[in-house]
Structures are given as C-alpha cells and as structure tokens.
Amino acid sequence: MGRAPCCDKANVKRGPWSPEEDAKLKEYIERYGTGGNWIALPQKAGLRRCGKSCRLRWLNYLRPNIKHGEFSDEEDKIICNLFTNIGSRWSIIAAQLPGRTDNDIKNYWNTKLKKKLMGISILPSQLLKSHSSLLLQTLSTSSSPSSYRGSNTSTSYHTQTTSFTNTSEPISFSQSLMSSSSTNAAAASVLQVPQESFVGRHMHQQHYQVKDNILMFGGEASCCSSDGSYSNHQIRESEYEYGGAYGGGGGCRGGAINEEVKLHMDSKNYNCFTGFGGEQKIMENNSSGNGGMWEDQARLDYGLEEIKQLISSTGSCNNFLFDENKTQEKVMMYY
DNA sequence: AACGCATTCAACCGCGTGATT
DNA sequence: GAATCACGCGGTTGAATGCGT
Numbered sequence: 001m002g003r004a005p006c007c008d009k010a011n012v013k014r015g016p017w018s019p020e021e022d023a024k025l026k027e028y029i030e031r032y033g034t035g036g037n038w039i040a041l042p043q044k045a046g047l048r049r050c051g052k053s054c055r056l057r058w059l060n061y062l063r064p065n066i067k068h069g070e071f072s073d074e075e076d077k078i079i080c081n082l083f084t085n086i087g088s089r090w091s092i093i094a095a096q097l098p099g100r101t102d103n104d105i106k107n108y109w110n111t112k113l114k115k116k117l118m119g120i121s122i123l124p125s126q127l128l129k130s131h132s133s134l135l136l137q138t139l140s141t142s143s144s145p146s147s148y149r150g151s152n153t154s155t156s157y158h159t160q161t162t163s164f165t166n167t168s169e170p171i172s173f174s175q176s177l178m179s180s181s182s183t184n185a186a187a188a189s190v191l192q193v194p195q196e197s198f199v200g201r202h203m204h205q206q207h208y209q210v211k212d213n214i215l216m217f218g219g220e221a222s223c224c225s226s227d228g229s230y231s232n233h234q235i236r237e238s239e240y241e242y243g244g245a246y247g248g249g250g251g252c253r254g255g256a257i258n259e260e261v262k263l264h265m266d267s268k269n270y271n272c273f274t275g276f277g278g279e280q281k282i283m284e285n286n287s288s289g290n291g292g293m294w295e296d297q298a299r300l301d302y303g304l305e306e307i308k309q310l311i312s313s314t315g316s317c318n319n320f321l322f323d324e325n326k327t328q329e330k331v332m333m334y335y
Numbered sequence: 336a337a338c339g340c341a342t343t344c345a346a347c348c349g350c351g352t353g354a355t356t
Numbered sequence: 357g358a359a360t361c362a363c364g365c366g367g368t369t370g371a372a373t374g375c376g377t
Contacts, residue, residue: 091365107344
C-alpha cells in the first residue's frame with residue numbers, strides 16, 4: 001500500500017517563498033508555536049503550503065539565530081572532522097555549529113568543502129599513508145552489505161528529553177593538525193583526522209558522555225565488521241547533554257538535535273572491535289588517558305588517489321560510513 | 336549584449352522510524 | 357499485529373545567479 005500524501009498537493013503552493021508567506025509563518029510560529037503539528041500549521045497560519053514545506057522554511061531560514069554567509073575556517077574544520085567521524089549525519093554536524101542548519105552544511109559540503117578536499121593534491125605521501133587508512137577502512141567497510149550484521153545491533157537512538165547545550169568546549173580537534181588557516185587546511189584535516197581523530201580523538205578526547213548510563217555512539221562501518229565481529233563504541237560514566245526532540249522522527253534519523261550540543265570528550269571505557277577484510281583491529285581504551293592504539297596497522301598503504309576515488313564514489317555520502325541497510329544502522333545510545 | 340556553462344542553495348522528495356489508532 | 361499518521365532525515369532537483377567567451 002502506498003504512502004498517504006502528507007498534504008493535498010494540488011492545493012498547495014510550491015516553489016520559493018514570498019516575503020508575505022515568510023511573514024505569515026514567522027508571525028504565527030512566534031505567536032503560537034508549531035503546536036507540535038506541522039501538518040495542521042499552514043492552514044492555521046493561513047498559508048497554502050505543505051506542512052513539510054513550512055517546517056523546512058522555518059528551520060532553515062526563518063528560525064531565529066540562523067547564521068547565513070561564509071563558513072569560517074573553524075567551521076570548516078569541524079565539518080570535516082565530523083564528516084570523517086560520523087559521515088553525512090548533517091543534523092548532528094549542524095548541532096555542533098550553532099546557527100547553521102543541516103541543509104546549509106550539506107550544501108556547503110557538497111559544493112565547496114568536498115571540492116577543497118579533492119583539490120588537495122600535494123600532501124606528504126607518508127602522511128597520507130598513515131592517516132588515510134582509517135578513512136579507507138571506513139569507506140571500504142561501508143560498502144559491505146554485511147556491515148552491522150552480527151553485532152549487537154539494537155538499533156536505537158534512544159533519545160530522551162535532554163538538552164544538547166553548547167558549551168565552551170565543543171569537540172576538541174587536533175589543533176596540531178589543523179593549525180593552518182589556509183582554506184585547504186580544513187579540507188586536508190579530513191584526511192589527517194582518521195588516525196588522530198577517528199581513532200585517537202575518539203578514544204581519548206571525543207567522548208560522548210552519558211550520565212549514569214552508557215552512550216554508544218557508533219554505527220560507523222569502520223567499527224562494524226563485515227564478518228559480524230563485535231563493534232561498538234561504549235562510553236560510560238559520562239555526561240551527555242543531548243537535546244530536544246531527537247528521536248521524534250525515530251530511529252537513526254530521528255528528530256532534530258537542538259542546535260546546541262555539548263560533547264564532552266573524556267572517555268573512561270571504550271572498546272571498539274572492527275573488522276576489515278578479515279582483519280580485526282582492536283581498539284582499547286587506555287585508562288591512563290593516552291588513548292588506545294591500533295594493534296593492527298596492516299592497512300596503511302592507501303594513497304590520496306584512492307581516498308579521492310572513494311570520496312567521489314560516495315558522492316551521495318549516504319553510504320560513507322553506514323550500511324546501506326539503514327535499518328541496521330546503529331548510533332546507539334543507551335540510557 | 337547574448338549565449339552557454341558552472342555553481343549555488345532553497346526547496347522538494349522519498350524513506351525510515353516511532354507513535355497512534 | 358496491521359494500518360496509518362506525522363516527523364525529520366539525507367539525497368536530489370532546478371531556478372537563480374555568476375562567469376567566461
């Protein structure tokens with residue numbers, strides 16, 4: 001049975017919004033709120049628009065504190081790093097950039113950042129070799145349809161009414177790798193990040209903290225074995241303020257994280273078992289705070305061209321880190 | 336000025352999910 | 357348990373704009 005249309009498409013206006021429509025929507029929401037029902041909102045607001053269209057317009061354009069215009073180098077870096085770590089989870093990435101919308105970031109990535117990255121042609125080969133392996137691993141395993149299978153895949157974004165609040169200390173990235181202010185520096189960081197950030201940072205700095213419980217922020221194919229080896233990122237004893245209606249839409253795609261995010265990076269327990277082509281890499285937390293290390297460094301011989309190729313081939317980004325079988329996606333948060 | 340191509344980005348679309356009936 | 361609804365996500369589209377010739 002087909003999906004019921006969300007609105008009567010014959011009777012709704014489409015295309016660009018007029019200033020009058022903007023004003024109507026803005027005024028209505030500011031006065032009455034969304035009422036938790038976007039479908040009914042346009043009628044109440046006197047708009048001949050689809051509810052989804054209203055929602056999008058509000059979230060991406062009319063909402064207060066929306067930041068338009070150029071992205072800063074710092075924002076570039078954050079986007080690159082997060083994309084490396086979590087893939088095209090634009091809403092999550094947007095949550096790290098107050099005032100930016102997922103749509104904005106997605107567009108920015110697709111039109112500019114990705115090109116910057118692709119434009120990097122001269123990087124020390126050794127650097128690339130040593131830093132590209134994880135990205136490659138990520139990319140490679142993501143293409144495996146068996147990713148995520150066999151692991152503890154209680155696919156769940158258990159999202160509760162917590163608040164993602166932006167604090168003075170968002171994700172800390174490897175400044176040493178991102179010291180350059182050149183435009184390519186940020187893009188380059190995406191190549192440089194994996195070893196430092198995806199592994200090291202993930203292990204001992206980027207910690208998604210959940211109070212009294214366990215946050216499993218995983219789902220990266222890189223931590224899922226194609227042969228079903230166990231994979232997860234576990235972080236315990238942490239505080240994780242996480243926000244808004246995340247999960248409202250359900251599942252891995254659910255709900256918008258509020259703009260403000262706090263991701264404290266201080267892991268205490270962390271385990272990651274990931275497979276790659278039959279190999280198993282074991283990532284362990286180092287309680288001393290020095291982080292884990294890859295026990296297997298076998299796949300370190302990827303070049304820039306391979307990475308570029310893979311990035312290109314994942315232009316749709318959707319499978320960059322995750323199994324195409326979305327139902328098996330896991331960004332798990334246990335509360 | 337006119338044309339064609341490239342780029343940008345607002346908006347649309349289809350889908351997965353949880354909630355509700 | 358099945359059907360339906362509503363939400364929000366990520367991918368894609370296409371109109372507007374910029375730029376080169």
